[in-house]
Amino acid sequence: MGKRLLEIKNLQVNFDVYGGSLKVLNGVHLTMEEGEKVGLVGETGCGKTTTAKSVLKILPMPPGKVMGGEILFRDADILKMNDNEMRQIHAHEISMIFQDPTAALNPVFTIGQQLMEAIKYSSDNSLSRKEIKEQAVGALRDVSLPDPERILENYPIQLSGGMRQRICIAMALATRSTLLIADEPTTSLDVTIQDQVLRLLGALVREKDTSTILITHSLGVVREWTERVYVMYAGSMVETAGTEELFKNPLHPYTQGLMAAVPKLTGKGIASGIEGRIPDYLDPPPGCRFHPRCPRAFDTCKKEKPPYFDADAGHQVACFLYKD
Amino acid sequence: MNNEILTAQELKKHFHTNRGIVRAADGVSFGIRECETLGLVGESGSGKSTVAYTIMGIYQATSGDLLFKGKDITRESAKRSKKLKQDIQIVFQDPGSSLNPRRSIRQIMDLPLNVHNIVPKARRDEQIAKLLEMVELPADFMYKHPLNIGGGERQMIAIARALATDPSFIVLDEPTSALDVSVQAKIINLLIDLQKELNLTYLFITHDLSLMRNMATRVAIMYLGKICEIATTAEFFSKPLHPYTNMLLSSIPVVSAEEEDLKPKKIVSQGEIPSPVNVPPGCSFHLRCPNRIDICDKVDPKITEPEPGHQVRCHLFEGSS
Numbered sequence: 001m002g003k004r005l006l007e008i009k010n011l012q013v014n015f016d017v018y019g020g021s022l023k024v025l026n027g028v029h030l031t032m033e034e035g036e037k038v039g040l041v042g043e044t045g046c047g048k049t050t051t052a053k054s055v056l057k058i059l060p061m062p063p064g065k066v067m068g069g070e071i072l073f074r075d076a077d078i079l080k081m082n083d084n085e086m087r088q089i090h091a092h093e094i095s096m097i098f099q100d101p102t103a104a105l106n107p108v109f110t111i112g113q114q115l116m117e118a119i120k121y122s123s124d125n126s127l128s129r130k131e132i133k134e135q136a137v138g139a140l141r142d143v144s145l146p147d148p149e150r151i152l153e154n155y156p157i158q159l160s161g162g163m164r165q166r167i168c169i170a171m172a173l174a175t176r177s178t179l180l181i182a183d184e185p186t187t188s189l190d191v192t193i194q195d196q197v198l199r200l201l202g203a204l205v206r207e208k209d210t211s212t213i214l215i216t217h218s219l220g221v222v223r224e225w226t227e228r229v230y231v232m233y234a235g236s237m238v239e240t241a242g243t244e245e246l247f248k249n250p251l252h253p254y255t256q257g258l259m260a261a262v263p264k265l266t267g268k269g270i271a272s273g274i275e276g277r278i279p280d281y282l283d284p285p286p287g288c289r290f291h292p293r294c295p296r297a298f299d300t301c302k303k304e305k306p307p308y309f310d311a312d313a314g315h316q317v318a319c320f321l322y323k324d
Numbered sequence: 325m326n327n328e329i330l331t332a333q334e335l336k337k338h339f340h341t342n343r344g345i346v347r348a349a350d351g352v353s354f355g356i357r358e359c360e361t362l363g364l365v366g367e368s369g370s371g372k373s374t375v376a377y378t379i380m381g382i383y384q385a386t387s388g389d390l391l392f393k394g395k396d397i398t399r400e401s402a403k404r405s406k407k408l409k410q411d412i413q414i415v416f417q418d419p420g421s422s423l424n425p426r427r428s429i430r431q432i433m434d435l436p437l438n439v440h441n442i443v444p445k446a447r448r449d450e451q452i453a454k455l456l457e458m459v460e461l462p463a464d465f466m467y468k469h470p471l472n473i474g475g476g477e478r479q480m481i482a483i484a485r486a487l488a489t490d491p492s493f494i495v496l497d498e499p500t501s502a503l504d505v506s507v508q509a510k511i512i513n514l515l516i517d518l519q520k521e522l523n524l525t526y527l528f529i530t531h532d533l534s535l536m537r538n539m540a541t542r543v544a545i546m547y548l549g550k551i552c553e554i555a556t557t558a559e560f561f562s563k564p565l566h567p568y569t570n571m572l573l574s575s576i577p578v579v580s581a582e583e584e585d586l587k588p589k590k591i592v593s594q595g596e597i598p599s600p601v602n603v604p605p606g607c608s609f610h611l612r613c614p615n616r617i618d619i620c621d622k623v624d625p626k627i628t629e630p631e632p633g634h635q636v637r638c639h640l641f642e643g644s645s
Contacts, residue, residue, distance in 0.1 A: 043504040160596055190367035191531065192593040195575035199592075217504065220577025247579060261509035265561065265576065265583040267537040273509030277474040 004075075005034045005179060005211050006055070011069035013050055015281075016062055022281040024050055026235040026289065027305070028069070032211060032228070034178070039222035039243065040215045042232035043258075045278050048215045049099075051232075052181045056096055057086055073179075091122045095172040099184035101164035105156040112136060112152030115171050122175035139174035140167070143200060162193040166200070173204055180205060183215045198225060219262055223247055228314075231255050234279055234289040236305075241315035251317045253294050288319070296321060328355040328391075329493055329525050330379070335388035337371075337378050344601045348374035350549035351388070353627070356493075361519070361526040363540030363557070365533060365572075369600055371549040372529045376495045379527065380414050392493070410440050413486035417498040419478035423470040429456075429481055430466035436488040455484045459514060476507035483515070487522070496528045500535070512539060533576055534583075537561055545569050548600055548608040551627075555634040564588060565636045567615045607639065615640060 013025040025047050032038045042048050053059045055071055057078060071078040073093065081089070098104040106114060115136045120127065127135070133152075140148035143166040156164055165185060172180055185201065186194035202225060205212050214225055222229055222243065229246045231239045231254070239252040250256045260271035276293040279285055285292050291301040300320050308316040309323055337349040348371045356362045366372045377383045379390060381401030390398045397408060416422040423432055433452045437443060443451045453463035459480040470478055479499060486494055496515070500508040512535065518524060528539055536543055537557060544554040545568065553566040564570050570588045578584055595612035598604055604611050610620040617639060625639045 043506060162596055190597065191533075192367065192571055192575045193596070194577075195593045198577075218577060219505075219579045223579055224577050258506060259579060261505045262579050263505075263509075263512070263532065263534040263538045264580065265534050265537050265578055265586050266580075267557070267561070270509045270512050270538050272513060274506035275510075277476065277507070 003034045005032055005036070005073070007031045007070075007072040008051070008055070009070045009072070011051065011054060011071065012067040013047075013054055013059070014065045014067050016065060017282075020282045021065075023284055024235050024281055025054070026284070027237070028232070028235070029237045029308070030213075030230055030240075032213070035209055035211055036228060037205070037212045037214065037226045039226035039229040040213055040232060041217065041219060041222050041229060041258075043217055043278065046232045047235040048217075048232055049183055050235075052096065052183050052213070052215055055181065056090070056094055057081070091124070091175065093177055094179045094181065095175050095177040097165075097168050097172050097180070097182040097185045099187055101161065101168045101188070102156065104168050105164060107156055109155075110152065111154050111156065111159075111167055115139065115152070115167070115174065118171050119174050122177075135174060139170040142173065142204060143167070143170045145170075162189055162197060165189060165197055169197070169201055169204070173208060173210065176208065178211060180210045180212045181215070182212060184217070185214075186221070187216070187218075194221075219247075219259065231258075234284065235281070236289060236318065238290065238319070239315075239317045241312070245312065245315055249312075249315075251311050251315070251322060252290075252319050253296050253321070254290050257295075327358050329358045329393060330356045330527070331389075331391040332375070332379070333389040333391075335375065335378060335390060336386045337374050337383055338386045341601065346600050347549045347603060348600060349378065349385075350603075352546075352549070352551055354544055354551060354554060356525055356527060359519070359523050359525055360541040361528050361539055363536040363543040364527060364529045364546060365531060365536055365543060366546035367531060367597055369548075369597060370546040371600075372546055373497055374549075375546075376414065376497050376527065376529055379495060380412065381409075406440060410489040411491050412493050412495070413489060413491040414495040414497060415479070415482050415486050415499045418502050419470070419475065419482045420502070422482055423478055425469065425471050427469070428466065429468055429470070429473075432470075432481065433466065433485055433488060436485060440489050442489060451488075455488055458487060458518065459484045474507075475503050476511060479503065479511055480514070483511075483518075487518070492523070493525045493527075496526055498530055499528075501530065501532070508535075515539075533572060534578070545572070548598065548603055550608065550637065551635075552609065552638065553634075553636045555631075559631070559634055561586065563631075563634075565630065565634070565641060566638050567591070567613045567640075568609050571612070571614075607637075 008028055008030040011025050011028040015022040015024055028051050040048050066079055116132045119132050119135050137148045140151055145151055145166055186197050226243050229243050230237050233254045239255050250259050257274040261273045263270050274293055279289055287303050288301045288306050291297040306318045306320050308318050311317050311322050333353050335349055335352045339346040352375055364372050378385050381404050384400045385398050434448055437448055452466050456463055456465055461480055500511050540557050542556050543560045544551050547568050553569050564573055571591045571593050574588050574591045575593050591614055606621040606623055607625050610616050619639050625637050627635050627637045628641050629635050630641050
């Protein structure tokens with residue numbers, strides 16, 4: 001067991017909109033140790049990205065508003081940090097890879113300008129221009145891009161999607177952060193390119209011993225890539241377990257439904273999916289937010305929000321079915 | 325093979341751009357038999373949608389032939405008969421943009437019924453309710469607008485609209501790639517049920533091979549405007565021949581050990597998909613191919629049939645047919 005790096009406790013975030021408040025995050029819990037590779041899975045709109053942005057404190061506020069909870073990074077609460085302290089966190093500790101590399105890179109600056117800016121920032125201006133450039137070239141070489149000197153002169157539009165995402169990875173890792181948050185890093189890429197990028201990312205974080213949170217909706221990617229998985233539904237963490245354990249023995253009815261709905265290569269047909277859709281955040285259902293769609297819901301589920309029950313060592317599930 | 329409902333022969337669609345000619349579809353040949361689902365798989369830019377749009381008549385083919393029920397239909401939509409348009413329908417990838425947000429579901433569904441004069445005006449609402457029932461939606465959905473319903477329900481509406489003209493052939497252009505898996509499962513099952521019930525033939529386009537395994541009767545793989553392999557689904561997944569197919573299959577992230585065993589031995593995916601403006605000479609895959617031989621960068625391979633019904637376009641198999 002390593003040292004605890006990040007701990008999110010009961011995080012609640014609302015968004016004020018015309019006509020009320022969207023209660024988006026409703027009790028997010030996440031604990032990770034140094035060097036761990038953690039997966040955060042859930043469907044569109046379940047609050048994965050909001051969680052990630054809360055950790056980096058880059059959620060637009062307003063309309064966003066933290067209603068409660070703590071985000072402890074090395075035992076210091078990120079939510080209570082001032083701008084200066086946050087700048088240190090961004091420069092040295094946490095970096096993020098976004099889903100769409102085209103939107104994450106500025107189209108009017110060259111790759112070199114953007115990458116060297118990041119390196120300069122994270123080194124507290126202690127490097128000479130030559131050293132910065134050397135590091136930039138090294139960073140591009142790390143992500144197996146050919147001819148790095150030329151790429152530094154290129155604009156994002158001159159590169160393919162897979163290359164752009166590799167630049168974003170290079171940029172995130174060049175700062176030598178302790179924690180990397182990768183938000184759907186391969187969703188916009190083709191399957192063979194996704195495979196390349198994930199393999200590369202895996203090798204790099206292993207080599208640099210970076211702790212990683214991989215956010216994705218693809219269960220397959222999580223299975224191949226992470227050591228521990230957190231499953232989110234409608235703003236709450238519903239289940240967490242070691243990756244192998246979770247895929248062998250999913251307990252929450254939502255996790256089970258999700259796993260059954262994934263088309264399998266074995267070709268035995270597809271289960272029926274999950275009835276209904278994600279709730280309206282303006283007026284979410286009381287109790288367990290999954291109960292209107294849950295095939296096994298009973299009375300308690302409609303009234304109380306389930307706490308975490310320990311199903312097994314390291315396997316927790318927020319569902320009254322496992323209360324005993 | 326007389327029961328082929330749609331046949332494409334050496335279909336080509338080239339686009340002229342400032343940077344050169346884009347050979348989006350470059351000699352595509354396949355046949356789709358009645359009541360089957362042909363899966364067309366490929367990565368972005370491989371020309372899957374171009375083939376679909378050419379079949380629909382949205383694009384005029386540069387050359388080649390398209391036969392539908394034995395008749396030549398290689399022409400634009402504007403020059404096609406109403407009868408033909410009624411018989412071929414399409415469901416697009418993104419129901420958010422394929423349904424007009426300013427119209428109610430009823431107006432959206434009424435249009436094809438009106439244009440093709442399917443039922444008299446007095447019985448339209450009844451017909452719309454019937455179509456909605458077919459896609460398992462309640463009849464009062466017709467009073468809603470696309471923005472007020474979920475993504476999965478929108479796609480159901482798009483399917484119901486395609487069914488409105490009672491077609492025999494439907495092109496499904498990545499119908500579930502914009503949706504979550506829990507919703508996708510429902511739509512796929514619905515499509516399979518409708519196919520049996522109404523004797524439909526599908527051309528199913530996707531980039532998701534696991535989905536294809538559960539949906540298609542035969543699978544065709546496209547790479548840079550050309551088909552590299554066609555086989556029945558079972559054969560395709562148990563005995564993939566083309567190196568690109570093997571690379572694709574070994575790249576799929578799967579959720580169980582049982583599936584892991586079905587994947588070909590890990591072939592490390594390498595290289596980028598070349599730009600379709602600048603297709604490499606010889607076999608277009610040779611730059612990324614792990615089994616490249618001398619001839620590959622010079623001569624474009626021909627389609628061969630190593631086993632009956634299993635076609636592959638690769639020099640490695642040219643001797644074996």
